[in-house]
Amino acid sequence: MAATAQELANQGTMRAGEDVQDNERRLPMQRLLDGTAEAEADDTSSIQSRTDNPAIVTFKDLTVTAKTRKQVLLKGLSGQIKGGFWACMGPSGSGKSTLLNTLALRLDPAVSVVGDLRLNGRAYDNAQLKRMSGYVMQDDLFNGNLTCEETLTYTARLRCPQDANAAQRKVRVDGVLRQVGLEHARHTPVGTPLRKGISGGERKRLAVAQELLVEPQLLFLDEPTTGLDSVTALSLCHTLRKISDTCTVICTIHQPQSKIFALFDNLILLKSGDIAYQGPAKESLAFFEKTGFPCPPLTNPADHLLDSISLTRSDSSHSLTDMDLASAADLHVRFTRPHFDLLHGADKPHLPLRRTTSWWLQFTVLLERSFKEQSRKTDMIVTQLVQVLVMALLIGFAFYQIGTDQHSVVLRKPVLFFCVINQGLFSALAVINSFPGERMLSLRERAAGTYYTSAYFMAKMLAETALQIVLPIIFSCLVYWIVGLQPVASKFFIFMGFMILCSLGATSLALLVSAFARTTDLSVTVLPFMLETFRLFGAFYMPPSNTPNYFEWLNAISYVTYSYIGVSINENTDLTLTCTESELIEVNGVTQCPVPNGNVVLEKDGLNRLSMGACAGILIFYIVFVRFLAYLGVRFLKW
Ligand SMILES: Nc1ncnc2c1ncn2[C@@H]1O[C@H](COP(=O)(O)OP(=O)(O)OP(=O)(O)O)[C@@H](O)[C@H]1O
Numbered sequence: 213m214a215a216t217a218q219e220l221a222n223q224g225t226m227r228a229g230e231d232v233q234d235n236e237r238r239l240p241m242q243r244l245l246d247g248t249a250e251a252e253a254d255d256t257s258s259i260q261s262r263t264d265n266p267a268i269v270t271f272k273d274l275t276v277t278a279k280t281r282k283q284v285l286l287k288g289l290s291g292q293i294k295g296g297f298w299a300c301m302g303p304s305g306s307g308k309s310t311l312l313n314t315l316a317l318r319l320d321p322a323v324s325v326v327g328d329l330r331l332n333g334r335a336y337d338n339a340q341l342k343r344m345s346g347y348v349m350q351d352d353l354f355n356g357n358l359t360c361e362e363t364l365t366y367t368a369r370l371r372c373p374q375d376a377n378a379a380q381r382k383v384r385v386d387g388v389l390r391q392v393g394l395e396h397a398r399h400t401p402v403g404t405p406l407r408k409g410i411s412g413g414e415r416k417r418l419a420v421a422q423e424l425l426v427e428p429q430l431l432f433l434d435e436p437t438t439g440l441d442s443v444t445a446l447s448l449c450h451t452l453r454k455i456s457d458t459c460t461v462i463c464t465i466h467q468p469q470s471k472i473f474a475l476f477d478n479l480i481l482l483k484s485g486d487i488a489y490q491g492p493a494k495e496s497l498a499f500f501e502k503t504g505f506p507c508p509p510l511t512n513p514a515d516h517l518l519d520s521i522s523l524t525r526s527d528s529s530h531s532l533t534d535m536d537l538a539s540a541a542d543l544h545v546r547f548t549r550p551h552f553d554l555l556h557g558a559d560k561p562h563l564p565l566r567r568t569t570s571w572w573l574q575f576t577v578l579l580e581r582s583f584k585e586q587s588r589k590t591d592m593i594v595t596q597l598v599q600v601l602v603m604a605l606l607i608g609f610a611f612y613q614i615g616t617d618q619h620s621v622v623l624r625k626p627v628l629f630f631c632v633i634n635q636g637l638f639s640a641l642a643v644i645n646s647f648p649g650e651r652m653l654s655l656r657e658r659a660a661g662t663y664y665t666s667a668y669f670m671a672k673m674l675a676e677t678a679l680q681i682v683l684p685i686i687f688s689c690l691v692y693w694i695v696g697l698q699p700v701a702s703k704f705f706i707f708m709g710f711m712i713l714c715s716l717g718a719t720s721l722a723l724l725v726s727a728f729a730r731t732t733d734l735s736v737t738v739l740p741f742m743l744e745t746f747r748l749f750g751a752f753y754m755p756p757s758n759t760p761n762y763f764e765w766l767n768a769i770s771y772v773t774y775s776y777i778g779v780s781i782n783e784n785t786d787l788t789l790t791c792t793e794s795e796l797i798e799v800n801g802v803t804q805c806p807v808p809n810g811n812v813v814l815e816k817d818g819l820n821r822l823s824m825g826a827c828a829g830i831l832i833f834y835i836v837f838v839r840f841l842a843y844l845g846v847r848f849l850k851w
Pocket residue numbers: 278279281283285302303304305306307308309310311320322323464466
């Protein structure tokens with residue numbers, strides 16, 4: 213690039229070679245080439261910091277390489293960020309996000325990082341950084357059913373020190389709402405794709421507010437103005453500038469308008485993974501002018517900087533004298549590889565570590581939050597209720613009062629099986645559709661150190677289980693009596709118990725699939741396949757007595773098997789069947805109905821190989837085990 217040190221150095225060397233007598237002029241080039249320039253170059257004292265005692269991030273010889281393609285994404289960058297409002301600018305693909313993520317230790321496992329990173333002169337790790345910094349991602353994710361104030365209050369309860377009381381947290385939430393200019397929207401829901409909530413700019417402000425709750429000393433923002441109109445973007449940047457009075461703010465930004473550019477204290481300009489300029493934003497234009505790229509009148513400075521770094525010296529209409537070139541090379545060293553002290557800030561006392569909240573507190577707050585969210589998903593709850601009512605009535609009246617005659621033997625099996633496979637089906641589909649979005653949010657919150665995965669998972673399980681239990685109860689109350697299964701209270705409650713276990717079994721499976729599948733599309737494809745397989749090997753189409761040996765394992769892993777066998781044993785035990793006189797047959801000299809009782813049905817289909825208690829026990833184990841596997845997926849898979 214025209215504006216990279218190497219190119220200028222090359223140009224300088226050629227000219228210097230033409231006149232070897234001119235040592236004065238040649239010196240900066242030579243120093244640049246032989247590597248001594250950096251050590252002698254000016255320091256970073258010109259960096260604009262309005263922050264008292266700012267957090268200092270230093271990076272030296274930072275090289276980031278994509279492991280697979282061996283592509284170098286950042287080419288040995290060095291620099292120091294301390295106080296004020298910093299912008300990391302550059303064309304698309306220049307490495308802005310890579311630099312930001314590297315400094316924030318949020319790197320993709322597909323890249324390798326070499327170099328020295330220091331926070332206040334000391335090497336730092338994720339836990340230390342998390343406790344004193346905030347990170348606002350480009351695409352903001354929230355619980356759409358909560359209001360702005362609720363969102364912040366829950367975050368404050370999860371992230372602020374545990375000993376802060378409710379009144380102190382409220383003061384903090386109010387303060388932050390004021391700071392980001394969101395007071396007017398405090399009671400407005402964030403919004404979901406189906407339900408309009410706060411605007412795009414307000415969402416960004418809310419994302420910033422969430423990070424400000426913990427009073428960070430460093431705030432990273434990835435493209436905060438993307439997707440915002442110019443007025444909203446400017447207003448957000450004014451807010452960020454104010455925040456930078458007390459906290460070092462560094463954001464990546466693509467092509468800011470001039471009013472936004474004027475707000476930046478310092479600038480890191482990247483081109484193809486290399487630093488083209490770093491230093492005070494105000495000095496950048498003078499720097500480019502001195503290197504042969506004066507900003508034309510009425511041009512947005514940011515546009516000019518981006519244009520300049522994509523040009524070569526020969527593209528410039530501005531001719532430089534040899535002296536100009538020499539001083540330009542010197543300037544380049546100063547503004548692309550400034551000298552800095554890696555240990556700068558090490559004399560500061562250790563940064564206070566934010567105290568994390570206890571597991572139990574996190575669990576209770578997350579449980580309350582999940583219940584609140586669930587209760588606001590009224591359309592989803594009403595839809596599921598209607599589905600359950602309609603299905604219960606359809607099944608009930610299709611098999612209305614089946615009685616105990618011989619014909620009921622043929623009807624009893626399908627009605628029991630249909631009740632089983634119906635349980636949890638709608639809830640499982642709801643899980644598959646909602647879980648991936650929630651999971652992304654949870655990944656973000658966990659990356660910010662908000663809570664333990666186990667606290668989140670347990671709270672979510674418990675909140676959702678409530679609905680997964682209520683629906684089978686309603687279903688059982690209707691179906692059992694309309695169909696006319698055995699009118700015995702204990703049998704009714706056992707039937708209901710199996711419906712609940714079956715519903716939990718189906719939703720556990722849905723959770724497992726969503727925890728391991730990379731996308732919702734994949735989950736939506738895999739789950740029906742598994743449900744259908746478990747239905748086929750659910751002891752109805754192929755009773756255990758007829759199942760070939762090589763398929764027995766499928767029977768054994770199907771939750772439908774245990775649910776169906778459980779309700780079949782419950783219903784057929786102590787069931788006396790009747791028949792008409794014409795149906796009577798003689799067996800071993802005794803006149804009886806062809807199928808005299810339910811036990812005969814159980815024996816014939818091999819359904820009496822397990823006891824009812826064993827079926828219930830296996831189902832409980834199945835639910836716990838599958839959910840534990842899903843937890844492992846959520847805990848360890850980062851997609
Ligand atoms: N994990 C990765 N593996 C391979 N290449 C990567 C990886 N991450 C980033 N890159 C590449 O590194 C380059 C810089 O990416 P980066 O996202 O940092 O750019 P950017 O300046 O933030 O761009 P934009 O403004 O478009 O977001 C791009 O060419 C990108 O394709």
